[in-house]
Amino acid sequence: MARLNTDLIRYRISIAEQEGAKSADILATANAPAQLMTGEPAYADDSVERAVWEAIVHHTGREDIGLACGQRFPTQVISLIGYVMANAPTMRVAIEKYCTYQRVIGDTMGMTIEEGPDTSIVRIDQWSEWHDSFRYTIDMFMAAIPSWASANALHIVRPLEVGFKYTRPRDSTPYQEMFAPAPVTFDNKSSYQIYDNAVLDQPVIGANMAMFGYFEEKSKALLTDYEGRDTFTYKTRKRIIESLQGVAPTIDSVANELAVSVRRLQEKLSTEGTRFSTLLSEARRDLAIQYLKEKQVNKAEIAYLLGYSEMSVFSRSFKKWTGMTPSEYESQNHISQHVAAAP
Numbered sequence: 001m002a003r004l005n006t007d008l009i010r011y012r013i014s015i016a017e018q019e020g021a022k023s024a025d026i027l028a029t030a031n032a033p034a035q036l037m038t039g040e041p042a043y044a045d046d047s048v049e050r051a052v053w054e055a056i057v058h059h060t061g062r063e064d065i066g067l068a069c070g071q072r073f074p075t076q077v078i079s080l081i082g083y084v085m086a087n088a089p090t091m092r093v094a095i096e097k098y099c100t101y102q103r104v105i106g107d108t109m110g111m112t113i114e115e116g117p118d119t120s121i122v123r124i125d126q127w128s129e130w131h132d133s134f135r136y137t138i139d140m141f142m143a144a145i146p147s148w149a150s151a152n153a154l155h156i157v158r159p160l161e162v163g164f165k166y167t168r169p170r171d172s173t174p175y176q177e178m179f180a181p182a183p184v185t186f187d188n189k190s191s192y193q194i195y196d197n198a199v200l201d202q203p204v205i206g207a208n209m210a211m212f213g214y215f216e217e218k219s220k221a222l223l224t225d226y227e228g229r230d231t232f233t234y235k236t237r238k239r240i241i242e243s244l245q246g247v248a249p250t251i252d253s254v255a256n257e258l259a260v261s262v263r264r265l266q267e268k269l270s271t272e273g274t275r276f277s278t279l280l281s282e283a284r285r286d287l288a289i290q291y292l293k294e295k296q297v298n299k300a301e302i303a304y305l306l307g308y309s310e311m312s313v314f315s316r317s318f319k320k321w322t323g324m325t326p327s328e329y330e331s332q333n334h335i336s337q338h339v340a341a342a343p
Contacts, residue, residue, distance in 0.1 A: 002107050005043055009052055023037055029054075032052055054133050064171075069140040069144075070141065081219055085204075087209070091199070092197075095113050097216065098111060101220075103223060109137050119197060138166070142179075143178055149200075154203065158179075158181075163186075163192050167186060236265070239258070245305060251276040287306060289329075
C-alpha cells in the first residue's frame, strides 16, 4: 500500500486554514484521526491522502488548492531533503537530489528530471493507483518547482512548456496565470515541465557546500532506513527491541509475531545475510550503549532489561561488543562529555 509522510498532509491542511477552512472540519470530513496534526503516525496510506485532499477542496471551495500549496511550498516541510536542496550548488542539482531521496517522503507519486542538449524535462510520475484526487498532488508538484526555484535563484525560473495528464478543469485560468507565458495543455500522457538548461544551471542563493554534504549524508541514511523497512531484518530487529523488557525474545515468539514459521524466518534472514542470534546481540549492544549514555537506569537494571539473568554475563557480553566493561565505558563516556563541555 502506498503511503505519504504526514508532514506533507498537515502542510496541505495548514494552507487550507489560510484559506478559511478549519483543520477539525477537514479531519472530520476525511474521517482522519485528530492526532494527524501532531505528527502521529509518521506516515499515512494513500486512502488518507485522497480523503484529506477531497475534504480540503470541499471546505475551501478551491479546485486549484493544489497550486496554492505548491506556490507557498517551504522546503523545511520535507525535512532533510529540503535542507539538501537549499544548499545544493545549482537548481538542477537541487531537483536531482529531491528525485534521489523522494521515497523518504512517500511513494504515491514522484518526480524525474532528464537533461537534453538545450532543455530539460521534469516529469511527475504516478507510483500508486490513480485516483482523481491525485490531480491536486500533481498541481502542488507542478507549482512548487518554479515557485521554490524562483525564490532561491538569482533569476526568475519559468518553464518553457507545461503539460498535465488529467482532463482540463472547469476553470483553467489559475493554471494559465501560474505558468505564464508558457503554454499549458491537458490530457497529456504525463504531467511535465520543460526548462531551458541555463535556467536550471544557475546557482542556489546562499548555498553552503559543507551543509550540503552534511545533510546529504543524513538523507542517504534516512533513505537506507526507509528502504530497509520491508526487509525481514528490519522487522525482526524492531520486534526484538520492542520485546527486550526484562526477557530476551526467542525466534519462535518473533516468528509468531511476523506470522511466519521459524524455518521461513531463518531462511529470509539468511538470504539477507544475517541470523536471529546476530540481530539479538546487536539490539542488546545498541540498547546497552544507549542506556549507559542516558544514565537513567543503573547497570544492574540494564542487565535485567536486556534479558540477562546475571550481571556478570551482561558485563562479559558488553566487553565482547566494545572492548570495555560497562563501568569502563561509563567512565570513558563521562570523561568525553566533560572534555566536550570545557570552554
